[in-house]
Amino acid sequence: MDAYAWDDFLQMVNDTSSVTTLADVDPALIFPQLPGTIPDRYGNRFVNRTQSNARYVEAVKSRTGKIVDIPGLGAWLQSLEDRRERDLEDWMDEKGLNAVVWPANGDVGRERAEVDNKAAVPTWRNGVARSFGNFAIRQLGVPTVTVTMGAMNDTGMPVGLTFATKSYDDTSIISYAYAFEQAYDKVRFVPPRTPGLETDLIPFRRGRKIYGFHAAPELNASALRIGEQMVLIRGTAMLESCWDPDVKLEVHVDGIPVLPVSFEGSEWSVTANITLPFQGISPFGEVNVPDASLAMVVVVATAPSGRSAGRMLFV
Structure with missing residues (x-):
């Protein structure tokens, strides 16, 4: 079942830039043993995780039906x-x-x-x-x-x-x-080692109701490095194909809010400094997708009805 579920997920995502079926995956690259680490202990016994993943790949190669059709x-x-x-x-x-x-x-x-x-x-x-x-x-x-x-x-x-x-x-x-x-x-207590964020608290807006039949904003966003530690973020935000000044836009870079956002009609832009420097490659040498050296940009547009749209970019 694990093998079929993984395979179904890859087919559903259908990322043609990578793989769309588990049968095309190298089992040695599925949760590989990182250099310098000791084997995992499932049930406090050493196991060969690559060998288990190889069985999953082989099971999918001989797959003949849906997951619900597995015999027994x-x-x-x-x-x-x-x-x-x-x-x-x-x-x-x-x-x-x-x-x-x-x-x-x-x-x-x-x-x-x-x-x-x-x-x-x-x-x-x-x-x-x-x-x-x-x-x-x-x-x-x-x-x-x-x-x-x-x-x-x-x-x-x-x-x-x-x-x-x-x-x-x-x-x-x-x-x-x-x-x-x-x-x-x-x-219940706040994590003592984690700095608080404004977004940790969601304000209650009395009287506002969110209805499914209201349209969500139409949001487009792109990000471009214009310096070693500076990024330009821009795009458009519309509501039902029209500019609406009441659409609220929030931009975060590595979790830090970026202000002010400039508007010209439905077009918006903002420049931001990347304040969290890259800490360097992990000593374990794992491959990160997206690359860990990239900054994460999150853009959220919220309509007066409460419906929202978001984009996540790495630059």
Whole structure:
């Protein structure tokens, strides 16, 4: 199923500048082992990830139908349903439980986990590499809601609290999680090492309603380097093929808002300095697409109705 899903995704995106089917992909280039790093530990055992990816590519090369036509798929899905009912829901009935609650994570991964075997062992444990129950609850279709319950005393890392229940009883655990959040609303905190952004807070606009039948703005944007650390961003913003002065335009370069934006009718432009210098190539030598040395430009146009359009560029 993984192979078919990857293949379906590539066909759906249909990026003819790259690949449109998994069959054309070199398996050695799918999540390759980065130079200087140690192998991943899935379930705390070493595995050959390239070998697994090669099986995916070969499976697609012999593909004959849709993902829903995989032989035995129906029986396999039914077995997952049966297992959820037997191992969770019947057990909850036996114990008289409405929900099951547990910490989402048991620890935080070590910084040197990718290069140091001693650090890798605790990092790849259940509840550290992935949240507790992650694989089982996803495969068996167990509904869950996770909310914050505070931070670890020693590291200051946030820890979530996961609420789980029977299938199709989502409303109940949402109410349980909401009740916990209301009772312990002081445990949520702003990340202490991350500078705040104006866009972190979304202002409430009383009385404004967004209707699907209102048109979104028509936005075009381009970006050009006009100096080593300077970029020219320009384009057009219209509403229903006409210029509308009430269309709001926001431009960000590497997450930093750029002002002022100059308008001449529907045409707009702005120049900006790139204030976040490139930190250099990673010591692991991975290939980044788009290139990590490029600046990221985000342009958002918002109509009075609330409908919006956006563009993301790299320059």
